Amino acid sequence: MTNSFHRTTGKKYLQKWAFAIRFSLLAFALFLPAALYAQLRINEVSQGASGSKEYVELVVVGTRTCSDSCADLRGWIIDDNNGWLGAGSGQGIATGCSRFASDANWSCVPYGSIILIYNDGDPNPAITQPDDPTDSDHDHVYILPASSAYFERHTSSPVSPSMVNYVYPATGFINGGDWSTLSLNNNGDAFIVTSPSDLSQAYHSFGYGNLTNFAAADIFLATSGSAKVYYLADDQYNNVASWVAGSAPAEETPGLPNTPANATWINAMLAPVNGTVNTDIYDCVTNGHSYFFNDQNLTVAGLYKDTLATVAGCDSIITLHLNVTFPASHDSTITSCSTVIYMGNPYSSTTDIHDTLHSYQGCDSIYNTVHIVIGGANPVMVSDTLTGCGHVTYNSVDYTTTTFIGDTLQTVAGCDSVFQSIYIIVYPVQAANISDTVTGCRGLVINDHVYDTTTITSDTLFSVHGCDSVYRNLAVIILPADTVTITPADTAICPRNSVKLKASGAPQLTWLGFTAPDSLTVTPGSTTTYYIVGTSLNGCTDTAAATVTVEDFVLTLSASPDTLVLTDDVFTLITSGNFPYDVLLWYPQYIFPRQHVYAQQLVADETRKYTVIAQSQAAGCKDTAAITVRVSEDPYSLMPNAFTPNGDGLNDYIFPVSTKPFTVEKFIIFNRWGNQVYDYATGDKKGWDGNYKGVPAAQAVYAYYLIVNFANGKSVSRKGNITLLRSWQ
Known part of the structure; x- marks a missing residue:
């Protein structure tokens, strides 16, 4: 019956539903505007509160229609000033550029999406959200570091100085981005977005500071970029009055709208197009049957869609989530000696019961078979024998004579099945007494008991059946033994010295390992223990030991x-x-x-x-x-005067040295223009490697300032010059 509904009633329902949607959407679709061309606009640029904690925030701008709701960003270039806003030196032109990779992730980015790109070499602490380069949580916010594989980079173009008519290359990009191609200069720089359809001009550009060709920027603010964040306050991205030069980090909003007006603009682009209705249907069919949908008889589980379109072109989609169930069989057995109650019904004889279960969507899924077995008693006879001395206890009953008894056992199901015959044998106890004497020196151990004085004790022996039969009266005689001593008992000597050991206490003395009399002179090469055995007149012995420790003192x-x-x-x-x-x-x-x-x-x-x-x-x-x-006299000569960072493993880094241990408090290096090229606090702890902003610095003389603290508490400061030498082929 279930499958019949899917083939008939289900079809009528879907046809009526589709007709209603087509009719209701017809008038609305006539008034939908044509899709606007998608745009990628700059929404926020931050220098960070310190260091290079920089990021840029972009917004995908466009008007959603029935046929257009996303932008293809593959190949779009992002860069700092490339020469268009100032081509000379000091215009913030970082070598290279980055672009969105040719990846399906960027093929259809929804209008209203925010794309946050940050410097992962010095992350901005205001960015508290986890990386989400694919918008996996569907909040329309893409968060990714500049080094992400979803970007590509060009490592050599543009380069400073550049040209105001510079054109981006279309080829030569390699996988993975790099913030060094985007890094921002505090004194003056820009951020530029360029469409792959026109590599000779900016699609949207923002500049600040000392740019010489600032008039070419879509937006320009004269305020320099140190600890600054520039952001759009509303939706007028090409109106300079809508841009704010704020303070970082107080006014930073990475991955979020900048103001309520900015949020209204972005959220409006995320709103769905009126007239579109999507419906999901969840249903099932058992294996071997079919489900009729969209003029098809479906037999395989999956997602199936039927699209209904209005005159205006807004599609309304019905999605069928079809599940195909495979009925399974499950067998179980219930056994009893008498009547069984199952599912409220009594069963007094062996039988099979069949039961059918259903899935939550009404499809048969499990066929259950219960085998009820009513078992009668099947007696089995077993025999056993119990023995004891004087008496035997069985089932809490004490038996003093040999006898025969019967017992009935049961199976787990409670059916009498085993009859047991028990033969009880009681052996008589026949006691006897004997006397014996044992002799020992100082002490004896008898039956795990220690005797150290002469005494008389009783011991019980057993017969073959384990019954007490013989009682032994034992006289234990303990003989005295002479006590032997060695003088000195333990002593210490220096290497190659001798010591005399003297034994006493017994009429007969024997040194173990020596034939000497009671006295023994020894010169051990290492610590050695010496033993003497003394024998009394009654034959008892005693042993003494003396250890001579050789102190090889170092x-x-x-x-x-x-x-x-x-x-x-x-x-x-x-x-x-x-x-x-x-x-x-x-x-x-x-x-x-x-x-x-x-x-x-x-x-x-x-x-x-x-x-x-x-x-x-x-x-x-x-x-x-x-x-x-x-x-x-002078451990404070700290700095070499030159280094050669050419990768040969020798003098590739410049770092202070001393004959005494020290810690660096401050170590910074400047070029001749006063730009800081290295800071120990944030840089490589091995020292400066001769690179500045990711590229080799020029051969030149550089200035340094150094403060170190020695282990003795002395603090030393130094300043001077070092020479960077390069050897070119």
């Missing part, structure tokens, strides 16, 4: 923070040893009033050798250590 002397210090630096001499030790003497003695301390603190005055003598505490072994601390 004394070391170190200087902190280093063996190279500056004049008037405070440094510390520190002793250490591999055994506990005492300091005896420091040399030169006149420098050290405290002769027995482990560390000495001094003020550096001249290069000198220091010596210390110490001895180990246990054996009195002596050792001497010495160290020379050098005092540097």
